[in-house]
Every structure is written in C-alpha cells, then in structure tokens.
Amino acid sequence: MMKAFGGFQGSETFTAIPDTFFAELLEVLADAEELKVVLHAMWSIEHMDSALQALTDQDFAAAALGLRLDQVKSGLEKAIEHGIMLRAGQGNETRYFLNSPRGRAAAKALAEGTLGKAAGISSAPMERPNVFKLYEENIGPLTPLIADALRDAESTYPAEWLDEAIELAVKNNKRSWSYCEAILRRWKEEGRGKKQNRRDDQAARQRDVEEKIRRFIRG
Secondary structure: OOOOOOOOOOOOOOOOOOHHHHHHHHHHOOOHHHHHHHHHHHHHHHOOOOOEOOEOHHHHHOOOOOOOHHHHHHHHHHHHHOOOEEEEOOHHHOEEEEOOHHHHHHHHHHHHOOOOHHHOEOOOOOOOOHHHHHHHHHOOOOOHHHHHHHHHHHHHOOHHHHHHHHHHHHHOOOOOHHHHHHHHHHHHHHOHHHHHHHHHHHHHHHHHHHHHHHHHHHO
C-alpha cells in the first residue's frame, strides 16, 4: 500500500505544461504508461540547461516511473504514434524530442545530419539557475510568467543586483516580483553605486547630527 503523500512544499520548483495537454492530449493518451512517459519527458526537458533538449532511451529506462522496461518502451511508442514525442537518429544516436517548435526543428536537423556537435545534449535534468531557487526560497512559487520575467532580468541586470533586490524585498517584507523589479529599474535609472553613496552620505550626516546633540546635552 502506498504511503500517504505528505503534500507539496512552498519552496518547490514547477514544471510548465502547455494548455494543449489538458485541452486535447488527455483524450488521446492511451493509458498510464503513456501518461507517465509523457509527463516524465516534459519534466526532464523543462529542467534541462542545454541548447539541444533531447532524451535518450537510458533517460526513460532509468526513470523512476513505477513501470517495467517493456511498459516504458510501450508508453514511449504510443507517445510517438500520437505525435506527442518525436524520434530522430538511429541506434545509439537515437534521441527523443517533445513535439514543440524547438523540438521539431532539432529533430529535423538531427535527422538531416545538420545539427552540429556544439549544440550538445544534456540527458539528465539540471538544476535551475540560482535566481530561480533564490526566488522560490524567499519570495514564493515560481509560475511560468515569473520564470520568463526572471530570465529577462538575468539578461538585463548583473547577478548581484538580482540577489540584493530579492534580499531587500524579504527585509522589507515586500515579497513580490513587482517589488524586486521596481528596485532593479530604479537602480538602472539612478545608478546603484550613486544611490549607495547617497545613502552613505545621509547616514554620515545623521551620525554627525546625533553626535552634536550628545555633546550639547553633556554641556
């Protein structure tokens, strides 16, 4: 008997699943074997950090899907037959792709032999970039929209800015991406270094005033 599930955690990462999966695919998925294989493929590909998002037979064979090897192969064949997954290459070079624009382009290039080795293949799921973990651990659950915003922010701002913006959001009890983004935009417009210098100058002036007050009281 399966042990009762303890529940999802607030600091978990999330896997984006296209709405088409629920609107169309649930009707054609043949059985639990195919469903498990497809969900495992979506999860693996979502967490890859590679130019070529592809899976191998070993990725499915080693997966903890609660299935026998023959069931995994059967589920994969059904997913290919239904057009959910794509297969390209031959023998040891066989790779499996999600039938998405990126997957179709990569599968076509691999089949035609035009896919350079420089693209690389990452078989095992990789850890998300640090900013994703940092956000989830300090701000809240990661949604597809937030993930896109974080990716844009990574390409726009230095990594230390992102870390400090999230840290400030937590310190000020303003746990939202909009607050973090407002900090980043202000730093970009006003200059983070200049703003820090102004804060230091203000703190120095405040300390000077306090010292003068203490001297006056002492007489």
